[in-house]
Amino acid sequence: MTVNVTYDEEVDRLLSVRQASRIPLPPEIAFLDQYAARRFFSRRCYYGLMGVGNHPLVRYLEESDIRTAMASAVSKAPYLDRMAHYDSWRGDSAVKVIIARNGEETVVDLSDRTPPSSPGPPPPLSPCRRQAAPQ
Amino acid sequence: MICSKGLDYLREMEHGVVAMVGSGKQGKSSSLHSLIAYCQPDRPVCMLDPMDIPIEIYPDNYSHVKKATDVPVGSICVIEDVNRAFSSRGSSRDNTLQSWLGIISHRSNLVCFTSQNLASTDLEFARSQDYLILSKKMCGEDIKYERDGNRGAQAIANYWISEAEKIKDCHPKSWVYFQRFNECVSIELVPWWTEAHSKMFREVKL
Numbered sequence: 001m002t003v004n005v006t007y008d009e010e011v012d013r014l015l016s017v018r019q020a021s022r023i024p025l026p027p028e029i030a031f032l033d034q035y036a037a038r039r040f041f042s043r044r045c046y047y048g049l050m051g052v053g054n055h056p057l058v059r060y061l062e063e064s065d066i067r068t069a070m071a072s073a074v075s076k077a078p079y080l081d082r083m084a085h086y087d088s089w090r091g092d093s094a095v096k097v098i099i100a101r102n103g104e105e106t107v108v109d110l111s112d113r114t115p116p117s118s119p120g121p122p123p124p125l126s127p128c129r130r131q132a133a134p135q
Numbered sequence: 136m137i138c139s140k141g142l143d144y145l146r147e148m149e150h151g152v153v154a155m156v157g158s159g160k161q162g163k164s165s166s167l168h169s170l171i172a173y174c175q176p177d178r179p180v181c182m183l184d185p186m187d188i189p190i191e192i193y194p195d196n197y198s199h200v201k202k203a204t205d206v207p208v209g210s211i212c213v214i215e216d217v218n219r220a221f222s223s224r225g226s227s228r229d230n231t232l233q234s235w236l237g238i239i240s241h242r243s244n245l246v247c248f249t250s251q252n253l254a255s256t257d258l259e260f261a262r263s264q265d266y267l268i269l270s271k272k273m274c275g276e277d278i279k280y281e282r283d284g285n286r287g288a289q290a291i292a293n294y295w296i297s298e299a300e301k302i303k304d305c306h307p308k309s310w311v312y313f314q315r316f317n318e319c320v321s322i323e324l325v326p327w328w329t330e331a332h333s334k335m336f337r338e339v340k341l
Binding site: 078096097098100101106107108110 | 142316
């Protein structure tokens with residue numbers, strides 16, 4: 001019996017990317033450049049192995065990396081986009097919702113509907129995926 | 136009690152440009168006509184359209200003209216789907232629009248139009264006069280091709296309209312987001328609105 005095995009590098013790469021996307025990660029990592037990404041994931045891996053992945057300081061450092069990356073991405077945006085971002089960050093707590101009926105206008109309170117802003121806690125590493133700590 | 140700055144501003148607008156932007160079948164026309172009836176019920180309304188439209192299905196204070204220069208003094212001029220009459224690069228070839236918009240303040244005309252995407256709309260509308268943008272929901276694909284300056288505000292409008300739609304007392308398509316005033320307003324539909332108004336060009340031959 002003869003078995004033909006073909007190897008397609010592009011397909012492998014795409015499948016790997018697809019597999020990787022099943023890991024829950026904050027979407028803001030799309031803003032990380034290669035150096036920030038290396039630092040972000042190295043830190044996560046190392047502290048996860050040490051069992052302190054959920055420590056407040058570790059989470060603070062992670063959020064700090066993401067904030068820095070987002071600020072860096074926004075700073076590269078054209079002026080109008082930067083103003084739009086500023087508007088959106090300021091705007092989510094200041095929108096007035098009003099119902100106008102028969103000449104009467106009533107303000108509706110949506111203060112308990114603020115959008116989520118935190119990326120959430122990092123996922124725990126499964127025991128079968130232990131890796132060597134980064135140098 | 137009046138508490139919407141956006142509606143108050145619309146009541147006081149004697150001249151200017153009001154743009155109702157949003158994806159198809161989000162209630163742009165119905166909300167626009169409802170806003171006109173709510174804020175300025177006593178003004179005559181003139182529908183500007185190069186095609187023949189069934190003006191008899193509209194109230195008595197509505198009229199129809201085919202050219203911008205025929206819009207009566209003091210009236211509110213409504214243009215349904217402005218990209219048909221004034222496409223995005225039209226003013227570079229013909230300065231009629233520019234000339235007209237330059238004098239609407241003298242003629243006390245309030246120009247209101249609906250559009251699915253401001254990128255397809257002539258920029259002269261934004262440049263010439265007091266320009267008020269009212270947003271309905273816009274889907275992701277439409278936002279991708281929207282003008283850079285409007286994308287952020289449209290994303291905010293989408294979010295807040297989605298939140299406001301959870302209020303059960305109001306029809307989901309009654310919500311309009313006033314960009315300048317950061318307000319999301321539900322406006323009651325005018326009693327004369329029917330399916331015929333929603334599909335006004337169904338029988339029209341291009």
